[in-house]
Amino acid sequence: MVKIGIMGLTGCSGCQCEILNCEEAIYRLIEKVEISYFPLAQDNNSFGEFEILFVEGSVTTEEDERKVKEGRERAKFLVAVGSCACYGGVQSQRNDEASLEEMLLAVYGRKELPVKVQKPRAVSEVVKVDYELPGCPLDKRQFVYAVASILNGVKPFFPKIPVCHECKLSETECLTLKGIPCQGPVTFAGCGAPCTASGVGCQGCRGNCDFPNFEEMVEILKKNGLSTGDAVKFLKVFRGYQSKEIKLSEGVVENEKGA
Structure with a gap:
């Protein structure tokens, strides 16, 4: 067996x-x-x-x-x-x-x-x-x-689309537009987005989606009330070694160091 x-x-x-x-x-x-x-x-x-x-x-x-x-x-x-x-x-x-x-x-x-x-x-x-x-x-x-x-001899396939895709499918109102910090745009979907459906911003626990734009994500989080340093730390919580992909522009990196 x-x-x-x-x-x-x-x-x-x-x-x-x-x-x-x-x-x-x-x-x-x-x-x-x-x-x-x-x-x-x-x-x-x-x-x-x-x-x-x-x-x-x-x-x-x-x-x-x-x-x-x-x-x-x-x-x-x-x-x-x-x-x-x-x-x-x-x-x-x-x-x-x-x-x-x-x-x-x-x-x-x-x-x-x-x-x-x-x-x-x-x-x-x-x-x-x-x-x-x-x-x-x-x-x-x-x-x-x-x-x-x-x-069954089949390779499992999990498309690395962002969580935002699942929010659209379930008609969940965008939390980012409501000013709630959310990592949906840069996070790998597949969970069914239960957090955002409950009014809690995505915490990024599933890691990176394909081609995440972290520089723009940091700017969005800053508009939602986080400092640059806090935005970067928020993105790093679950990502482990994937945090190396959080490449920001020179000016943003300097702001992060001073935050």
């Missing part, structure tokens, strides 16, 4: 919980495959060979790195799930602003910890990743679609 594994690294386990929330789909899945490794959900686990290994969380410790490298060797397909695994997540948003020692001192008050830690990294920065299912948490419908596609 086809074997599937679900591994957790450094993270909140929210994406693994969302997989469990698939409910009916999970029941149907276990009729077709064996979920042989899922420590969050079951006691009996076998870390053997996998058709698909789903990995949640960022690589933040030496143990994380060892586990994901071993998982890559054992898996035919490795799928990163959630923003932490795909981009580094919230915990990596200040990677370019402080050293690891400075981070440890600020958070723990000391440089030495019982475990060997490192700056948080996306899974793809450590091993080859076949597919990514971003989000905080991931969208469970995309998880079901990805599993079904891979098991």
